[in-house]
Amino acid sequence: MDEYRTLHFKNTYSDRDVSSAFPVLNDAGIETQIDDVEILLNFDTVDVKYLEKSKSDNLLLSNVLDELLKIRSFSTSNGKTVFKTFNKEKKVTGKDENKKKRLGYEYYKKEFSLYNNDVPSEFQNKIICSDSLELLKKLPDNCIDVMFTSPPYNFGISYTSTDDVSVWQDYFDKLFAIFRECIRVLKSGGRIIINIQPMFSDYIPSHHVVSNFFLKEGLIWKGEILWEKNNYNCKYCTWGSWLSPSSPYLKYSWEYVEIFCKNLLKKDGCKENIDITADEFKKWVYGKWYIAPERKMKEYHHDAMFPEELARRVLKLFSYKNDIVLDPFNGAGTTTKIARELDRRYIGIDIDEGYCETARKRLLEINSLFNQGDET
């Protein structure tokens, strides 16, 4: 925001009030920040009518509305309230020249082949049980539009077929061997999108290590989404050095989604294959997404799933209908289910046959809704 107002509230609200209020505030155009002490709201243009409609018995929303209605200097535009400004930022002049001087991403970007290939039909719309390192070698160069995945995190999660704990060097060596194959099979103009949670307790910033890897390989870093899960599980525990600066332990309720492009930031596609709505686009280009963690992990017998809504937003924002979507760590098949639901083609690979079976079952559920059979 160039110009904005800020409201401060003491954080005395219940977790329930906060987690249901934040998505409504974001949808109304208000940027939210929270810590243990304070809730901070930044805004310029707000859909006040929407707030009024959505507040129900939420105390935080009612208090925000009260404060907004006290502000006297505002105008209206397209039914929304534009609050007049303070905190004006300084304008930078000569932006384009400065950009040229700095070279932008050209300073690390490499050139890859521009010639794209089709995915052989035997791999299309398939869930494949394999080590991704082996399977990906069977795919031609430049044949995948979008890769979306969350890799094994090396946390010690009890996956059925891998133990998920290695010396970090071995973990990154294996992961990067697979990611090198992903870069090779990615089309020119394609995207690699990775949901990653750093190992805070080991002080290993895996999201930075992974990003650094892709930059060194010459992909363009398109950006980062902060996935706020609002799970305040350890709000009152794990302090590190309690009440001492010697080593306080920082706590997080979010994960990262890193986005990289091969050759180009722009991805070509037919207009009729765009399925994102104007409202979705406006909300989702703001790079902080409030999405609750997946609730069906027990039902799907997988301990590290991401929620369907995360995959839905990623695929609608970064891919076209009929694109070919790869998840090389497909787990219980969230990416492939949503790809199917959104009329994308898919390839899901996981080393564990049980997880692949779950992924296939979830596809069958979607296919039966669409009343048509795909091969899985």
Ligand SMILES: C[S@@+](CC[C@H](N)C(=O)[O-])C[C@H]1O[C@@H](n2cnc3c(N)ncnc32)[C@H](O)[C@@H]1O
């Ligand atoms: C974080 S989970 C992915 C969960 C998935 N996003 C979902 O929503 O169900 C990582 C997955 O990687 C799989 N995996 C680990 N090493 C693999 C490898 N070398 N090749 C293919 N899959 C692997 C694990 O079995 C696990 O299911």
